[in-house]
Amino acid sequence: MPANLTPEYKAAEAAYKRANEPKERLELLRTMLRALPKHKGTDHLQADIKTRIKELTEELAGPRKGGVRRGPPTSFRREGAAQLALVGPPNSGKSTLHARLTGSHAQTGEYPFTTQVAQPGMMPYEDVAFQLIDLPPVSPEHPIPWIGNALQPADACLLVVDLCEAGCMERSVAVRDMLAKRKIVLTAGWPGDTSTPRLPVDHEGDPFTIHLPTVLVVNKVDQIGDPDPEIAVFEDLTEMHFPTFAVSAATGEGLDKIGPWLFARLGIVRVYTKTPGKPPDMGRPYTIRQGGSVHQVAELVHRELAEQLKFARLWRGSTFDGQHVGSDHALQDGDVVELHS
Ligand SMILES: Nc1nc2c(ncn2[C@@H]2O[C@H](COP(=O)(O)OP(=O)(O)OP(=O)(O)O)[C@@H](O)[C@H]2O)c(=O)[nH]1
Ligand SMILES: [Mg+2]
Known part of the structure; x- marks a missing residue:
């Protein structure tokens, strides 16, 4: 019906x-x-x-009646250019990656199920930062009731696996399937990636299903000679074909490629603002997504400013030199705007 x-x-x-x-x-x-x-x-x-x-x-x-203690926060307000969740089977190195990329002191351990709570951190990239959320492992032995909630604000996820671990494939498939049951569908398509078609927005469909752009992070490559054949086997047997990075959280190998890749694939656009008569504030850009407008930047500055926005002046390389543009005008990475209300 x-x-x-x-x-x-x-x-x-x-x-x-x-x-x-x-x-x-x-x-x-x-x-x-x-x-x-x-x-x-x-x-x-x-x-x-x-x-x-x-x-x-x-x-x-918050705390339930009857003295049942409620745990620490399970989801975090999005900060920085995007929120990225670290998901994966136990012991794959999620927390080690989190510590390395954000400078956090996320607890790591040689044994599975070290991480019990969600922990945010900021991973700097050029003049912006990504928010990285470390999570407990996703595993049938210890299902986390709040995992669906934790992933609600996420823009994307890093599926961290250790190909040397026995049962890595089954465990990775289990992660995907457990998340799918919570209506979190890991997808290979990323917003800034023109080669994979974007999922159509289905207004009559299920509003609670989230399609989470996913990158496979093959960790601990310091323990593998050549990861490529192993990755090919993993893809074949799991039928998961995500964009892939081979890294070592221990040695740092391959980690420098992640930031620029995320920046491009998330379609992040940095916009710098200025006040009339002053030089632009090049220290702290506002970030929107590809196709985002002047209006969206105004909203980030102040909701009232967005409501009363009349026009903006735009500076962009050699094409714009302070010309007036409307609030619908699409912005590009590196644009400078002066907002007038
Ligand atoms: N050789 C090697 N060991 C690593 C690497 N990354 C993590 N480890 C080790 O793997 C073990 C597990 O690391 P964690 O970061 O705690 O793994 P996790 O995925 O957070 O584990 P859970 O929280 O239990 O899911 C630790 O002994 C780490 O030192 C790596 O790149 N290379
Ligand atoms: Mg951990």
Whole structure:
């Protein structure tokens, strides 16, 4: 039966997909439930929305009655140019990578299940930074009930594997399948990658399924002679074909390629702002995504500024030298704008 979703519902659903804050997501879920036409065709959707509302309400309520201790935070507000989650089977080196890339003191160990909580950190790249989230391993032996929630704000994930580990393939497939059950679908397509078609936005589809761009990080290559044949076998047997990096978190080998690759594939655009009569602030760019507009930058500066934005002046290499552009104007990496309200 067609769901016949109303424009109000669709608007709330679109906003929910963009929302980052748990509180805002909860509000939007309630709006979705209110606006959802109630009939047989929407039974599943109703149930899904109610489940999400229950989960989020519990999370936001903090410590439970009866003295059951609630753990540390499981999801983090997106910071920097993008949020990237480290996922993978136990002991693959996620925390070692996190420590190396962000300078964190993430606990590492020779034994599996060292990491129990989510931990954020910032990985610098040129004049921006990516937020990297270390996570406990995803494994059937110890399923993490909050893994779906932890991945909600993520823009992409690094699937970290150790090809020398016995059972690496089964464990990696298990990671993919466990996440898929939580409606997190690991995908090979990245926003800034023109060779893989982008997934169509399906408004009548399931709003809770997240397609997470994924890169396979083959770690511990210091222990493998030539990783290429091993990677080919892994891809063949697991039928997972993600863009791949061979690295060693221990020696640092291959790690320098990750930053520029992420920057390009996430389609990150740095925009520098200036105030009239002053030189641009080249220290701290705002970041938007490819195709993003002047309006989006204004929103990052201040919501009110975005609402009252009249025009911007744009500087871009030899093509723009302070000309007026409208708020819909698409910006490019390195643009300088002066916002006028
Ligand atoms: N040789 C080698 N060992 C590594 C490398 N990266 C991590 N290790 C070792 O692998 C073991 C596991 O590392 P962790 O970083 O704790 O792995 P993890 O994936 O966070 O483990 P869990 O939190 O249990 O899922 C530790 O003994 C690390 O020292 C690497 O690149 N090369
Ligand atoms: Mg760990």
